[in-house]
Amino acid sequence: MLNSEFIATVEGDKVPRKYFDGRGMYIYVQPSGAKYWRLKYRYEGLEKTYAMGVYPRVSLEIAREKTEEAKQLLIQGIDPNEYKKNQGFEIVAREWFENKKDGWKSRHAQVVIDSLEKDVFPYLGARNLSAIRPPELLTIIRRIEKRGASRVAEKVLQRIRAIFRYGIQTGRAKNNPASELTGVIKTQKVQHRKALPIEELPAFIQDVKNYEGMTSTRNAILLMLLTFVRTDELRSATWDEINLEEKVWHIQGDRTKMERPHIVPLSHQAISLLKELPSYPSKGYLFEGRKAGHSISDKTMIHALYRMGYKNKATIHGFRGVASTVLNESRLYSVDVIERQLAHIDGNATRRAYNHAQYLPERETMMQWWADYLDEAQGINQVGIVGRLKGLFSR
Structure with a gap:
């Protein structure tokens, strides 16, 4: 029988050598010194070889365990090699x-x-x-x-x-x-994304509408403004999530950051934009990328902002902050309603356990108010809208 010292010290010869341990098990030593565990056995009258790994990754002890497992399979009438194919x-x-x-x-x-x-x-x-x-x-x-x-x-x-x-x-x-x-995933340091100053919102919306890049990118940014969902939720959105008759967008839990289904009430403006998309109506992505059958990439919208001159001034995720600020400062809607629409989880565990309300009627009203607010931002000159905003925030 083999022992650990022999296996560790045996060197390659001019030709490959087999050193047997017993029961058909042996170590196959190449001229290069590489060592492989093998098992010789017979199955249905044919002689076969079963590979059991490379030394030293597979020790003598483990090789013997593998030999015993293979022998047990043979007793049951199972070919170890065929069984192994199904274990990958x-x-x-x-x-x-x-x-x-x-x-x-x-x-x-x-x-x-x-x-x-x-x-x-x-x-x-x-x-x-x-x-x-x-x-x-x-x-x-x-x-x-x-x-x-x-x-x-x-x-x-x-x-x-x-x-x-x-x-x-x-x-x-x-x-x-x-x-x-468990626990090995590195926690990313929270980075606060730059949010567009509210007074620059009218000019920004106009810049987006005048964007000369891909139409799908322009429309994606506009829908992001109207819905303030997370970037991945928007860029990977598919038509089977959209119900235009019920004016709602259902995002499945496996697509959300919090792994919970999220409902987005659609304003009249959002529905009009959706109906104008080149992909409407279909079963694929709302926003097709350059490659057929693929959505726009995770960099598409932010690069569009760069080309429009907003690098270091705004980020796509920052639109959520703009919407949150305006809605909270309006004092028209409760924090619960706004936070639910932002798909945030309540930091208070006790409150979270009891608050399962969806606030859908309030959210529908709020999302329409937000879309109308954006329309006003486009329809009033910049001085006028800034003045109105300052008045709103000083209440």
């Missing part, structure tokens, strides 16, 4: 996905599989589920975080955790290494 992370992940996707919206299902194909399969796809360890998963998460996508990293980790849970349920994994990574 990508195979299990796609099986999990197929079982889940019918319960998701098609757009969300595409986001899920795209994230796995981009960030996980290239690194773990061929790996046996039971061989994957927490450090490997952490490397994947850090790679995503490095490109500034902490929220994506969090979602990917959730999906990996769910895939391993499915692997355990189907007998292809013994533990869930993703569960060991």
